Amino acid sequence: MRKNSGFSLMELLTVIGILAVLAAIAIPGLIGWRNKAQLGRASQDMYSNFQRAKIEAARRNATVAITRAGNIFTVYVDSNGDFSPAGEDIIKTLDLSQYPGVSLDSLSFANPVDGIAFAPNGFPINNLGSLASGEVVLKNQADIKNRISITKAGNVRINHLG
Numbered sequence: 001m002r003k004n005s006g007f008s009l010m011e012l013l014t015v016i017g018i019l020a021v022l023a024a025i026a027i028p029g030l031i032g033w034r035n036k037a038q039l040g041r042a043s044q045d046m047y048s049n050f051q052r053a054k055i056e057a058a059r060r061n062a063t064v065a066i067t068r069a070g071n072i073f074t075v076y077v078d079s080n081g082d083f084s085p086a087g088e089d090i091i092k093t094l095d096l097s098q099y100p101g102v103s104l105d106s107l108s109f110a111n112p113v114d115g116i117a118f119a120p121n122g123f124p125i126n127n128l129g130s131l132a133s134g135e136v137v138l139k140n141q142a143d144i145k146n147r148i149s150i151t152k153a154g155n156v157r158i159n160h161l162g
Contacts, residue, residue, distance in 0.1 A: 035101050035140045042099040042138055043146040043158050049075050049094050050148065050156045056091055057118035063125070064091065067115030068107060071096040083113045083127050101141040109134035122154045137161070 007015075049066060053075045057064040065078040067085065073096075077089040096102060109116050109132060116124050116134050126132035135149040145161040 035142050036144065038099045038102050039138060039140040039144060039146055042096060042102040043148060045094055046073070046136055046138065046148045047156055047158050049073060049092055050150060052092060054118045054122050054124075054154060054156070057120050058122055061120045063117050063119055065115055065117035067113060068104075069114075071104070078117055081127070081129075083115055083117065096138075102138055103140075105137040105139040105145055107134075107136050116150060118154065124150050124152065124154055 053064045053066045056075070056077070060077060063078045063081065064075065065083055065085075066073055066075045067083055068074075073094040074085045074090060075092040075094075076085045077091065078084075079088060096104060107114055109126070113127060116126065116132055119125050119129075124132045124134075131152045133150055133152045135147050137145055137147045139145045147159040147161055148156065149159065150156050
């Protein structure tokens with residue numbers, strides 16, 4: 001007698017069918033999870049850059065600004081107070097195009113420029129040297145939004161808008 005080893009065609013087709021159903025159920029959830037993870041990562045990096053600007057201002061005893069040009073946010077020592085990174089000591093840059101599916105939804109600062117600065121005492125200021133506040137709202141492809149806000153007291157926080 002010969003011993004038959006292996007799987008029959010019906011057994012293989014059944015297993016393939018079960019795997020296809022499981023994949024069809026799991027893949028949309030994985031895509032949604034990835035979109036949320038990208039938004040969370042971009043929001044955390046934006047938050048970190050605002051905190052870095054605040055800490056560097058105190059550490060260097062200088063005004064440190066963070067401004068936007070297109071999708072790029074730049075943290076730099078604003079030695080001449082013009083809210084422009086040209087010719088300044090660049091500390092860090094954040095390019096939103098590094099986060100697939102994440103885009104800038106809105107940006108609001110009390111400046112005529114897209115940015116805010118931190119004085120050496122840690123308080124956020126505008127281009128006139130007055131106390132300022134503002135927020136950056138990021139969104140993903142599923143229109144889930146996170147707001148990174150800065151209060152006039154210099155507190156930076158992330159709010160999930162859903």
